[in-house]
Amino acid sequence: MHELPQNLANGLMLGLMYGLIAIGYTMVYGIVQLINFAHGEIFMIGGFGALTAYAALPHGTSLWLALPVMIIGGVIASVLTATAAERFAYRPLRTAPRLAPLITAIGLSIALQQVVWAFYPNAKKALSFPQFAGDPIGLGSFHLQRNDLFLLVAAPLCMLVLAAFVRLTRTGRAMQATAQDPDTAKLMGIDTDRIIVVAFALGAGFAAVAAVAHGLRYGQVDFAMGFLAGLKAFTAAVLGGIGNIYGAMLGGLVLGVAESLATAYVQDVPGMHQLGGGAWANVWAFVLLIVVLLVRPQGLLGERVADRV
Amino acid sequence: MRKSSLLAVTIAVTAALTLSACGSRGDKSDSGTDSASSGSGDGKASTKVVIGVDAPISGSLSALGLGIRNSVDLAAKQANAKNYVPGVTFSIEAKDDQANPTTGKQNATALVDSKSVVGVVGPLNSSVSLTMQKVFDDAKLAQVSPANTSPDLSLGPDWGSGKFTRQYQSYFRTATTDVVQGKFAAQYLYNDAKKTKVYVIDDKKTYGAGLASIFADEFKKLGGTVVGTDHINPGDKDFSAIATKVASAGADSVYYGGEYPDAGPLSDQLKKGNAKVPLFGGDGIYDPEFIKLANGNGEGDLATSVGVPVEELDSAKEFVANYAAAGFKDPYAAYGGYSYDAAWSIIEAVKAAVEHNGGKVPSDLRTKVLGELGKVKFTGVTGPVAFDEYGDTTNKQLTVYSVQGGTWKKVKSGTYGG
Numbered sequence: 116m117h118e119l120p121q122n123l124a125n126g127l128m129l130g131l132m133y134g135l136i137a138i139g140y141t142m143v144y145g146i147v148q149l150i151n152f153a154h155g156e157i158f159m160i161g162g163f164g165a166l167t168a169y170a171a172l173p174h175g176t177s178l179w180l181a182l183p184v185m186i187i188g189g190v191i192a193s194v195l196t197a198t199a200a201e202r203f204a205y206r207p208l209r210t211a212p213r214l215a216p217l218i219t220a221i222g223l224s225i226a227l228q229q230v231v232w233a234f235y236p237n238a239k240k241a242l243s244f245p246q247f248a249g250d251p252i253g254l255g256s257f258h259l260q261r262n263d264l265f266l267l268v269a270a271p272l273c274m275l276v277l278a279a280f281v282r283l284t285r286t287g288r289a290m291q292a293t294a295q296d297p298d299t300a301k302l303m304g305i306d307t308d309r310i311i312v313v314a315f316a317l318g319a320g321f322a323a324v325a326a327v328a329h330g331l332r333y334g335q336v337d338f339a340m341g342f343l344a345g346l347k348a349f350t351a352a353v354l355g356g357i358g359n360i361y362g363a364m365l366g367g368l369v370l371g372v373a374e375s376l377a378t379a380y381v382q383d384v385p386g387m388h389q390l391g392g393g394a395w396a397n398v399w400a401f402v403l404l405i406v407v408l409l410v411r412p413q414g415l416l417g418e419r420v421a422d423r424v
Numbered sequence: 425m426r427k428s429s430l431l432a433v434t435i436a437v438t439a440a441l442t443l444s445a446c447g448s449r450g451d452k453s454d455s456g457t458d459s460a461s462s463g464s465g466d467g468k469a470s471t472k473v474v475i476g477v478d479a480p481i482s483g484s485l486s487a488l489g490l491g492i493r494n495s496v497d498l499a500a501k502q503a504n505a506k507n508y509v510p511g512v513t514f515s516i517e518a519k520d521d522q523a524n525p526t527t528g529k530q531n532a533t534a535l536v537d538s539k540s541v542v543g544v545v546g547p548l549n550s551s552v553s554l555t556m557q558k559v560f561d562d563a564k565l566a567q568v569s570p571a572n573t574s575p576d577l578s579l580g581p582d583w584g585s586g587k588f589t590r591q592y593q594s595y596f597r598t599a600t601t602d603v604v605q606g607k608f609a610a611q612y613l614y615n616d617a618k619k620t621k622v623y624v625i626d627d628k629k630t631y632g633a634g635l636a637s638i639f640a641d642e643f644k645k646l647g648g649t650v651v652g653t654d655h656i657n658p659g660d661k662d663f664s665a666i667a668t669k670v671a672s673a674g675a676d677s678v679y680y681g682g683e684y685p686d687a688g689p690l691s692d693q694l695k696k697g698n699a700k701v702p703l704f705g706g707d708g709i710y711d712p713e714f715i716k717l718a719n720g721n722g723e724g725d726l727a728t729s730v731g732v733p734v735e736e737l738d739s740a741k742e743f744v745a746n747y748a749a750a751g752f753k754d755p756y757a758a759y760g761g762y763s764y765d766a767a768w769s770i771i772e773a774v775k776a777a778v779e780h781n782g783g784k785v786p787s788d789l790r791t792k793v794l795g796e797l798g799k800v801k802f803t804g805v806t807g808p809v810a811f812d813e814y815g816d817t818t819n820k821q822l823t824v825y826s827v828q829g830g831t832w833k834k835v836k837s838g839t840y841g842g
Contacts, residue, residue, distance in 0.1 A: 118672040125664040125697075239486055241685065246719055251698055256672070260664075260696045333661050334692050334719035337484070343659065378665035382654075393666050394628055394655035 120257050122379045123372060128263050128332065130371025131270035135325035136348035137355070137363035138277065139197075139318025145294045145358035146314045148213065149205060152220040154322060155345015156227035157197050161323030162244070162336035163235055164192025169245055178245050182265070182327075185245075189323035196227070197319035198312055206308070224341075231338040241337035244330030266328035273321055274364055281360065286313060294358070347400070354404050356417025365415055373403045470513040471785045475500055475770055476535040478528060478546035478556070481520035484685040487713050488548055491757030492570055493518045496545045498743075498750055499767035509775045512785060516767075517541060521552050528552035532559035542793045543568065543770035545763055550574035551630040553595075561592040566794040568769055569597040570762035573605060573707065573730070574630050578814040588814060594794055596815040598762040598769070598806065600730040600822060602631070604840045605706055606638030608822045609728045612836065613677060613704060614646040616824075617726070622704075623675035624653045625666065625690070627682035635706045636681030643679075651675045656686060663690050667697025677701050683708035688717020695721040702726055710758050715827055722827045731806045731821050732837045734761040743805040765804035769811075773797040 136158050143151045168188025172181050204223050208216045231238050251258040259267075281287040292300040293310045301307050329344065330336050347370065355366025377399035382391030390398075407415065477496045479489035493516070500514035517538060519531035528547055535541050536559060543566040547553055550572045557577065560567045569577075578597065580589040613619050622643055626636035633655075640650050652673040654666055670678055678694060680687050680703055687709040694703060703709075703725045710727040718725070734740040734756075743764055747756050756763075770793065777792035778785055786792050801810045810818045823837040 118668050121668045121672075122665060125668060128664070129662055239482060240484060240713060241688075241717055243716055243719060251696060253698070258698050262696075329661075333689055335689065335717060339659070340661065343661065374662075375665045378654075379669060392654040392656075393625075393660065393663065394657050396665070397657070 117256060118379070122375050124257070124259065126372030126375030127368065128266055128371070129375060130368035131266050132325050132328055132332070132367070133348050133351040133370055134364035134367025135270055135273060135321045135328070136344060137352040137367050138321045138360055140349050140352040141355070141357050141360055141363040142314045142318045144352070146290065147205075147209075147311055149216050150220065150349070152217070152345070153200055153223040153227060154318065155341035155348070156224050157193050157200075157319050157341070158322040158326050158344055159336070159338065159341030160196050160227065160231065161189040161193035161319070161326035162330050162340065163231060163238070164323065165189035165327045165330060166242060166244060166336055167192070178247055181245065186324060186327055189327050190320045193319040193323035193326070194316045197315045201312055201315040228338055228341070235338070238338050241335040244334055244336055246331065246334050260332065262331040265331050269324050269328060273324055277317070277321070277360060286310070290314060350400065350404055354407055354414055356414030359414070359416045362414055362416035369415070370400055370403070374400050470511060472540055473512050473514055473542050473774060473789070474517050474538065474540040475514060475767055476538070476541040476544035477516050477518040478521050478531045478535070478544060479518070479548050480523040481518065483522045485523050485548060485683065487711060487754070488571070488757050488759060489520070490754040491760045492546060492548060492763040494752040494754060495747070495756050495760040495763035496767040498747055499764045499771065501750065502746065503771045508771060509778055510783070512774060512778065514771065521547050523549050523552065525552050525555040529555040529559060532556040536560065536563040536565055541565065542774060542789050543797070545570060545766045545770070547572070548759070549631065550577060553577050554630065557592045557595050561594040564791050564794050565594060566770065566773070566797050567595050568766035568797070569599065570766045571599050571707070571759045572597050573599055573602045574634050575601045575603045576630070576634070578816050590814045596769070596797060596811050598766045598809060598817050599759070600820055601816060602635040602638055602706070604820055605728050605730065605822060606635050607642040608838070608840050609679070609704060609706065609824070610639050610642035610646060612728070612824050613679070614643060614648050616836065617677070619677040620648050621651045621674060621676045622648060623670045623673055623678045624650055625678060625680050626655055627658050627686055628655050629658060629682065631708060632681035632683070634681070636679060639679050639681070656682070656690070658682070658686055660686065661689065663693040664697050666690070667694045667699045670694060670701070671697060671699040675699070675701055678703045680705045680709065684711045684714035684717065688714045688722065691718040691725055692721045707758060710825055710832060712832070715830060715832070725827045726835070727825050727832070728822055729758060729825060731761065731819065732823050733834050734805060736834075737805065737807065739803055739807065740805045761805035765806055765809050768802065768804055769797060769800045769809055772800045772802055776800070
């Protein structure tokens with residue numbers, strides 16, 4: 116059990132990343148009740164945007180200097196894709212039955228993947244992402260990867276900024292109003308179309324930050340990376356209570372830690388050897404989801420249950 | 425069904441008539457036969473024979489797949505340039521299986537339906553081969569894989585208990601099986617690298633899981649300890665929890681049964697996660713992409729691969745030179761030499777079938793090629809090429825490679841003796 120802190124730290128890192136992506140799912144769902152399955156691809160495009168920005172810098176630029184440029188590049192790529200998707204794929208279907216935008220989202224997800232696969236140079240293979248060099252920062256048997264420091268700082272910071280934005284700004288309050296009741300919000304003079312675009316853009320921005328963290332942590336980006344990450348983040352959003360931004364982060368953390376602990380310890384439970392290890396981590400993560408939803412159908416922090424269906 | 429076959433016959437007859445009518449006017453209609461028609465002289469019609477190829481040409485394993493396709497293409501072009509089988513012009517028909525067994529089966533059916541295909545080189549993955557074998561066997565179409573290493577494919581599922589039964593008469597391979605490779609790796613790790621505590625990880629695929637279990641059994645037999653086992657899913661990204669397990673288990677090495685798209689990141693994260701031990705794998709990780717994906721953390725990692733380095737063989741010099749001269753965009757990769765030899769064994773079989781038919785191309789060329797393939801014997805790129813009674817290669821040479829200074833360097837070559 117002496118490696119428990121290490122396993123918790125592994126899970127925390129994974130969870131912070133899931134949480135950052137999950138915010139995009141949960142905000143869009145909270146406002147337009149759409150599960151944007153293309154969000155995983157928006158995350159992936161953020162990674163490629165960051166990589167493109169890095170490649171555009173003069174060769175040999177220090178990563179410390181390059182990092183802000185990479186984040187901006189990733190955010191621009193993600194936000195442009197997300198707002199374009201909203202404008203051209205989802206907005207025309209705003210009044211259509213709910214299944215239509217859902218299927219559109221799935222189609223868009225596949226299309227975006229294939230576009231990157233086909234047109235980004237060399238994207239048919241995984242591409243290396245720049246890395247901070249150096250050994251892990253150690254403390255006895257516990258240690259932290261250097262490249263994870265970014266995630267450890269960026270994720271809580273993003274969360275604070277988002278919370279402040281939603282609570283304190285006019286646009287943020289308009290978002291809350293639109294989420295609670297879009298029709299009334301419209302009657303009060305809120306431009307709901309604009310609010311929806313803002314929700315898509317914010318989610319995409321956080322996904323881009325997560326993509327940079329993903330690139331630093333795993334040292335590579337590839338065109339298919341959005342699928343699994345998106346699915347996990349969606350799970351995290353549901354686990355935390357979809358529609359609730361704090362729930363998304365909490366759901367991400369719970370999911371990440373659960374996966375990490377399942378990989379590490381399920382094998383050691385007598386009689387469970389075959390059901391443990393890395394290959395079963397996803398299974399245990401979804402078992403957890405089912406159990407939580409049985410007890411709390413609205414998710415960990417979800418408040419509103421079936422209020423508009 | 426009837427209608428479509430009638431249609432196919434009509435098209436084939438029309439095409440044949442058109443071609444024979446064009447024959448006197450030169451070869452402008454088909455650029456692929458240029459070299460052969462100039463060699464075969466005037467007046468004599470050349471029979472077009474197609475060698476099918478099935479490999480992952482796109483997707484994460486495309487580096488290997490493209491090497492296979494190009495090498496087969498090179499073999500066909502060489503045979504044409506040398507006019508190796510008089511009266512026969514070779515060309516290839518390449519299918520992309522994306523390392524997906526379902527796609528592989530569809531490709532197999534398409535290749536069987538393509539009447540001028542007399543033999544198929546491929547696929548790369550053992551799991552893909554499992555779905556293709558029966559399709560080829562039913563059609564009596566010869567299949568030579570340059571890269572399948574799963575013993576099940578030729579020896580049957582009970583090979584572990586020493587009961588060998590050939591599965592399909594149409595199946596051959598130029599690659600050595602995992603039985604040989606896994607044991608060779610265990611012997612190297614225990615006897616030469618002096619490692620005693622290994623952590624075994626695999627990706628649950630036919631190739632990876634098989635190789636890992638053969639390795640683990642032999643390693644234990646030699647006296648080593650397997651300090652832990654784990655499995656991953658192909659496509660997983662996060663291996664930090666596994667790295668922690670490896671580190672806390674006190675392993676001095678990791679054996680991974682699987683392929684480079686997962687092995688590269690795994691090696692990277694092991695080292696980042698403070699498990700600073702070498703990762704050892706099979707021919708599935710022996711690729712430059714592995715080193716790239718490991719982000720510089722692959723230094724000192726090991727891999728076995730079938731055969732000896734193509735560059736070192738005298739027989740391969742010509743292949744390497746010709747490959748460069750042909751101007752292919754992608755390198756021949758790990759299986760280029762084996763693919764060339766696989767294609768050449770089909771060409772040899774065609775030659776034998778034609779010679780035994782009095783110099784004329786037999787009407788049932790497909791069946792004849794299958795009959796001749798088992799008897800083929802020649803010196804290929806990778807050494808002497810011949811098949812045993814199970815369709816496996818008789819060449820059991822293997823090499824251990826290690827990542828040094830960012831490239832794979834040969835450490836030890838040997839012939840597996842038992």
